[in-house]
Amino acid sequence: MAKPYYITTAIHYPNGRPHIGHAYEMIAADAVARFQRQAGRDVRFQTGTDEHGLKMVQTARDRNIPVRTLADEMSGYFRVMADGLDIGYDRFIRTVEPAHYAASQTIWKAMEASGDLYLDRYEGWYSVRDEAFYEEKELQPGEGDVKLSPQGTPVEWTSEETWFFRLSKYQQPLLDHYAANPDFIRPESRRNEIMRFVEGGLSDLSVSRTSFDWGVPVPDSTGHVMYVWVDALTNYISGAGYPTDETAFSKWWPADLHLIGKDIVRFHAVYWPAFLMSAGLPLPHQIFGHGFVLNRGEKMSKSTGNIVDPMDLARTYGVDSLRYFLLRDISFGQDGSYSEEAIVTRANADLSNSFGNLAQRTLAFIAKNCGGELPGEGRSEAVDADLLTTVGSAIESYRGEFEKLALSQATEAWMRGVFACNQYIDAQAPWALRKNDPARMQAVLRTLVLAIRDLAIAILPVIPRSADKLLDQLGITARGHAALGDHTWYDAARGAGFRIAPPSPIFPRLTIAETEDSP
């Protein structure tokens, strides 16, 4: 049995409804999880919501509702979105769960037992929007007296008694870990950014708050709740059985991959490993900081009113068009832009006109002209084997890129296989062979079915719903990588008398939806 594989997304703040950035992260993680399942690995995929902290308190206050009511309502939207986008998570964790409280208190006590926690007075800058402390030297001037964090969010001066974590003690151990594990932080640009930050020196971190009570209580310290990031990061282990279910925890931990956005790499690559070292727990294998999805190149914000509900896009253009677009058009690790035009253009070019058209032409032709029967071997020519070799190597490079999380290059490689098939079908023109050379027609159709089936299996992680439908139309039950390139199923299905029914198109051609302000 292959090694188990544990992947997580960040847990999202449910202080508002989910946006396309959240959808993007879930889709990318889901595609990786599906890919690893296809490779035969026992996969655990965790996502969820991060429900404590001052931001939640303030949003609830603005809406005049209890924080827990806000958390329950908004967390629900995240789960509904995950389900709507076919995110196949194994665990949706909420940080308000009692078992998560207990786990957070256990890791706290372990850090305390290592002598890494002490009580002192914190005075410094805090950004509620980022739920982060910043040093004076990191700030930039904003309008008037306002100071801004490196993320461009306003900071406010705070002063209170808090528990501190001896982060400074972990500067060298962290640098040693980065040096010994070059793949710990990806992509390279983020790794460099974090190394520079840690080399610059680490101050101890304030890890509790006394000015509000919406959080996990610090053990034996009345009036203190944990800094939201302490309990938030702990979700990765509390959701995998820590500390009560040793069997589950030792199976899944350390995680293979924490997939998160570029703005929170510091928390995952500096604070989290330091907490784990302090608690005597192993570190995750990799932290990947993906880029931001921008609306026509602009940051989404409530004030510019350009926040689009990802579920609206999925309803209008189809879940798989959205998934395919995000993974194909944005180079994974970099920022990327989206617009409805871009989604429609990409989905039409690759899915509808290329892959969809290829499958539709082939299956409809067999249904109509061969009574749906899978064609026999007929008279093969060298070009047939050549096509299958080209498709096989396109899929191989797709898999290689996927392994490296180069998701856009992966889908690009897959498209090379699709293009080769389209060239082949045009050149071989089976419709012209029907009367004069039926044996040749059979060989051509058989080759196409073999190629389409492998392309559909390969692309399952990206467009699970449509690829599944296509495989069902072909009567194929195999879904894993082990089936790729294995053509023995074909004669078995033929022998069993399987027939292709007239197919309904799987990738309809899209047009841009009319909006109220369209001309």
Ligand code: ME8
């Ligand atoms: O940071 N494009 O939650 P969050 C792509 N609760 N990704 C984006 C994005 C965008 N426009 N905007 C946000 C938090 N993200 C914490 C995490 S983990 C222990 C705690 C990403 O709801 C962001 O980078 O603000 C992060 O990975 C995730 O969405 C959740 O962001």
